[in-house]
Amino acid sequence: MRYVRFIILSVICSIVLLGCAGKTEQAKAKYVFYFIGDGMGVNQVIGTEMYLAELEGRIGTKSLSFTSFPVRNYMTTYSATNAVTCSAAAGTALATGTKTQNGRIGMRQDSSVLYSIACKAKQAGKAVGVTTSVAINHATPAVFYAHQPDRQMYYEIGTDAAKAGFDFYGGAGWKQVFSPHDSSAIDLYSLLRDSGYMIIDHRQDFQALSAGAGKVVYVQPKDCVNPSSLPAAIDRKEGDLTLANITEKAIQFLSTRNETGFFLMVEGGVIDWLCHANDGAAAFREVVDFSETIQVALDFYKAHPNETLIIVTADHETGGLSLGNGPYELNLKLLANQKSSIIGLTQKLKQLKKSKGKNLTYPDLQELFKQECGFGATVMLSPAEEQLLESECMKIIRSDRNQLVRNEHALVDPLAVLAVKILNRKAMIQWASGGHSAGAVPVYAIGVGAEKFSGISDNTEIIGIIEEVMGN
Incomplete structure (x- = not known):
């Protein structure tokens, strides 16, 4: 009987020791x-x-x-x-x-x-x-x-x-x-x-x-x-x-x-x-x-x-x-043609307008968008996109004031907004707000x-x- 009790106690002790051994201290992040x-x-x-x-x-x-x-x-x-x-x-x-x-x-x-x-x-x-x-x-x-x-x-x-x-x-x-x-x-x-x-x-x-x-x-x-x-x-x-x-x-x-x-x-x-x-x-x-x-x-x-x-x-x-903006595809690689953020493009448009003054022309703006967004070179615009871009450029050329628009964190040029929007659309992404x-x-x-x-x-x-x- 004593032998049986000894065996039972030994088993219980082994279980307890195994349980304690399993509860190792969890590592802490230094x-x-x-x-x-x-x-x-x-x-x-x-x-x-x-x-x-x-x-x-x-x-x-x-x-x-x-x-x-x-x-x-x-x-x-x-x-x-x-x-x-x-x-x-x-x-x-x-x-x-x-x-x-x-x-x-x-x-x-x-x-x-x-x-x-x-x-x-x-x-x-x-x-x-x-x-x-x-x-x-x-x-x-x-x-x-x-x-x-x-x-x-x-x-x-x-x-x-x-x-x-x-x-x-x-x-x-x-x-x-x-x-x-x-x-x-x-x-x-x-x-x-x-x-x-x-x-x-x-x-x-x-x-x-x-x-x-x-x-x-x-x-x-x-x-x-x-x-x-x-x-x-x-x-x-x-x-x-x-x-x-x-x-x-x-x-x-x-x-x-x-x-x-x-x-x-x-x-x-x-x-x-x-x-x-x-x-x-x-x-x-x-x-x-x-x-x-x-x-x-x-x-x-x-x-x-x-x-x-x-x-x-x-x-x-x-x-x-x-x-995705409708078609079952994306063309994200087109975004690599953009060389400046909308904020950086606003600054470059400002510099161009300042340097040209009243002599600013649509071809001047076209060249800038070619360099900064690939328009007319690596990014081909549709007739509707070309017409929209030219129309907005002419508004800026004819205006005596440089009208900027505010987003959440910065004032940006409406032409920069339009250029980025065109590239987004061609890359087939869109934004809700x-x-x-x-x-x-x-x-x-x-x-x-x-x-x-x-x-x-x-x-x-x-x-x-x-x-x-x-x-x-």
């Missing part, structure tokens, strides 16, 4: 990258992949750096009050896990404060960076450090950046550097310096200046064309600051801060701007640029595969992009805990998983 492609819906990603495949002479897709991640999913984006969200509400959900009303930055509907995953990471001892290709106090980066009732309160949002005390801010610059309500208030750059930040622009020696810096703000030079945005990838000139540059510098700086690791948010904000403008060619190339930026993080991941998590997603879809849509957005993940993202369905679910994987 380094977390959170990439947000603003406005980058499912069709923006697939369209870019199909565009790249067509450039290789085939129908299909060519993978981007992140589309081959082991976890691929999609999620909804609606806000607490609107089926179609704005970037502030969507960003707040992505940063805090809580839905709010459109326009809110890091606040609930009742204006109570919400703290982001970046704030929690900082509190847990990690180094923290917030970066973007647009203004650092624009909606999506702002939700990670700021708490304001209105996304248009750029100055107040900027002051919150100084209060948050994150280790690294990077982007195009700061929108509304001076207070619109108090002329005696300190400007944002001075406030940041007083708060211990070293301001470094792209022309300075980052390595030398940041070696002894406690905290860094990395931006474009002040004499850049647009302090609210980096140049679109399609418009970029040699020496321009890029999102990949910013990401490289952020990793370089954050990885030396402490032994606890870092959290880095990177926003591809210009994707949204180009989709608001319904500029297919420039938007696809901006997604490629975003992919190249993510590759920088992937290179870091390959060196730290058991300690790194990379998430790539979007806050919402912009423009209601449709891959110049605003956001309620379309699903993609989610991609690789690294520590990546498998947990395969089950999410809404933008509020990401943060809980990141917190679990980080061990906060």
